[in-house]
Amino acid sequence: MQWFVIFKKELLENWRNLKWIWVPIVFIIFAVMDPITTYYLPKIMDAVGGMPEGAVVDIPMPNANEAMMMSFGELSLLGVLITVVIAMGTISGEMKSGVYELILSKPVKYTHYVSAKFMSIALMVWVSTALAIIAGWYYVALLFGTIDFTKLLTGILFFSLYFALIVSIVLMVNTWFQTPGLVAFISLLLIIILNVATSIYGHILTWSPALISDYIGAYLSTGTLTDELWYSALMALVFSIVCIQFAIITLKNRALQ
Amino acid sequence: MALLEANHLTKTFNNVSVINDVSFSLEHGKCVALLGPNGSGKTTTLRMLAGFIKPTNGSIDFNEESLSKDFRNYVGYLPQFPVFHNWMTGKEFLVYAGQLAHLSKAEAKERADELLELVNLKEVRKLRISKYSGGMKQRLGIAQALIHAPKLIILDEPASALDPIGRREILNLMRELKKDATILYSTHILNDAEEVSDEILLLNEGKVIEQGSMHELESVQNTVTIKLSFSEDPKFIEDRLKEIESVFKVNQVANDYLLTVHDLQVARQQLLDVVNRENWQLTKFEVAKTSLEDLFMKAVKS
Numbered sequence: 071m072q073w074f075v076i077f078k079k080e081l082l083e084n085w086r087n088l089k090w091i092w093v094p095i096v097f098i099i100f101a102v103m104d105p106i107t108t109y110y111l112p113k114i115m116d117a118v119g120g121m122p123e124g125a126v127v128d129i130p131m132p133n134a135n136e137a138m139m140m141s142f143g144e145l146s147l148l149g150v151l152i153t154v155v156i157a158m159g160t161i162s163g164e165m166k167s168g169v170y171e172l173i174l175s176k177p178v179k180y181t182h183y184v185s186a187k188f189m190s191i192a193l194m195v196w197v198s199t200a201l202a203i204i205a206g207w208y209y210v211a212l213l214f215g216t217i218d219f220t221k222l223l224t225g226i227l228f229f230s231l232y233f234a235l236i237v238s239i240v241l242m243v244n245t246w247f248q249t250p251g252l253v254a255f256i257s258l259l260l261i262i263i264l265n266v267a268t269s270i271y272g273h274i275l276t277w278s279p280a281l282i283s284d285y286i287g288a289y290l291s292t293g294t295l296t297d298e299l300w301y302s303a304l305m306a307l308v309f310s311i312v313c314i315q316f317a318i319i320t321l322k323n324r325a326l327q
Numbered sequence: 328m329a330l331l332e333a334n335h336l337t338k339t340f341n342n343v344s345v346i347n348d349v350s351f352s353l354e355h356g357k358c359v360a361l362l363g364p365n366g367s368g369k370t371t372t373l374r375m376l377a378g379f380i381k382p383t384n385g386s387i388d389f390n391e392e393s394l395s396k397d398f399r400n401y402v403g404y405l406p407q408f409p410v411f412h413n414w415m416t417g418k419e420f421l422v423y424a425g426q427l428a429h430l431s432k433a434e435a436k437e438r439a440d441e442l443l444e445l446v447n448l449k450e451v452r453k454l455r456i457s458k459y460s461g462g463m464k465q466r467l468g469i470a471q472a473l474i475h476a477p478k479l480i481i482l483d484e485p486a487s488a489l490d491p492i493g494r495r496e497i498l499n500l501m502r503e504l505k506k507d508a509t510i511l512y513s514t515h516i517l518n519d520a521e522e523v524s525d526e527i528l529l530l531n532e533g534k535v536i537e538q539g540s541m542h543e544l545e546s547v548q549n550t551v552t553i554k555l556s557f558s559e560d561p562k563f564i565e566d567r568l569k570e571i572e573s574v575f576k577v578n579q580v581a582n583d584y585l586l587t588v589h590d591l592q593v594a595r596q597q598l599l600d601v602v603n604r605e606n607w608q609l610t611k612f613e614v615a616k617t618s619l620e621d622l623f624m625k626a627v628k629s
Contacts, residue, residue, distance in 0.1 A: 071429070072426070072429065075423065075426040086414050169412055171410075172406065172409055172424070175377050175378075175472075176424055176427040176475070177399040177429065178427050
């Protein structure tokens with residue numbers, strides 16, 4: 071009951087400050103940008119004057135799966151950035167302004183407070199990602215070739231877990247600092263460390279959540295769900311829960327100080 | 328029986344003790360003022376009672392049966408600088424606060440309407456809080472503290488930042504509220520404390536240095552101030568006043584003389600005799616109550 075009250079308030083807030091409008095639009099732009107520009111690249115080159123005489127540049131046309139992966143790739147880069155930005159002040163901003171003190175003077179459970187915030191942001195990011203991927207899929211189908219829609223939906227579900235992890239990391243960092251800008255910076259640092267570590271020690275860290283979008287790509291072209299995909303998804307889920315728990319404990323300890 | 332007993336509260340931040348062995352009890356239906364200079368630990372004490380921070384040592388006991396351990400359920404708290412979700416309307420915020428305190432939506436709405444009426448915000452209930460003035464926000468802050476009909480209302484400097492009209496409104500409101508709840512509030516405006524509170528608790532450097540009812544504190548003081556006003560400064564009377572045996576201190580402020588006396592009966596007699604005999608042009612003879620300010624200054628400086 072109390073959980074729902076906070077959740078609904080968060081949804082209303084994000085509706086009134088228009089996040090529910092601009093976040094999906096920005097995500098969709100990110101997802102459709104790459105497939106479209108790649109398809110029209112030769113024409114764009116011609117229009118701006120073409121290649122110099124004699125230069126032979128052969129730009130291979132990607133296939134449908136490769137084009138689809140461009141959408142996933144853009145979202146796991148720019149989409150993550152936007153997610154960090156929209157979540158950076160959700161707790162730290164309330165602490166900084168002081169409204170946190172009014173809310174927490176009511177018998178609000180920290181678990182409810184943090185998890186309702188998580189769900190409201192995650193829901194927005196999930197909906198935006200799903201809309202964006204489907205928009206990307208639509209343009210890929212028009213320009214490159216069709217991809218099975220059920221496979222795509224499965225891919226979206228796995229991708230959502232990666233975003234759940236991102237939101238949880240930002241929420242956890244939110245409880246450490248009271249400056250939203252610093253929260254964004256530290257969160258991005260953690261996400262970059264996760265990605266860099268994964269690319270350096272990729273042969274060991276095959277379960278790293280940072281590899282989810284790569285595994286989704288493999289799944290889209292082969293059609294088989296690999297164990298690695300399941301495990302990295304499981305890791306994303308476990309890490310999300312751990313981060314949220316950390317956030318709750320940090321807030322509780324802050325009260326005990 | 329007391330509503331609340333605080334026993335040996337101690338609070339340290341980074342090994343610096345802010346509150347040091349503070350004990351007191353709050354009786355049902357009393358309005359208690361927490362006084363003290365800036366930095367004396369008033370806000371920290373209130374935040375502990377609101378359940379917002381935990382004491383390092385000591386305990387806070389509510390003598391209420393069948394209540395949950397989380398005392399935020401029966402405490403309403405107004406911070407010193409209340410901040411709201413400015414994108415909400417006044418009524419939305421109250422309903423939200425009520426629902427957080429486990430009221431149903433219908434109950435919260437009903438209660439919000441009552442309180443908006445009480446704090447005189449009915450006209451602006453549909454306006455975004457960002458458009459509210461400082462006084463309106465303060466009153467909304469009080470309304471949100473009352474939303475779940477708490478047993479104890481804790482107000483941190485409820486009137487300090489307001490203009491005289493706003494202050495008057497808050498004081499009148501507090502007088503209403505103490506009919507059915509216990510109020511504990513901090514202030515450094517001593518006149519306010521004298522006006523509405525039944526008891527005071529004087530803090531300095533994290534310790535309770537005086538506590539008791541207003542009446543008790545006055546008798547502890549054991550002195551009364553008499554004010555003599557003259558139309559023009561009657562020169563050379565200070566020495567004459569000092570000669571009167573019941574007067575032990577004389578202060579001159581412009582044309583007024585403030586006399587501190589021990590025994591009012593004797594002093595009044597002796598003074599009026601002298602005034603008559605010497606034919607002083609007295610315009611006003613006033614027995615002033617011992618002001619809290621004297622007490623405050625004395626206690627804090629010692």
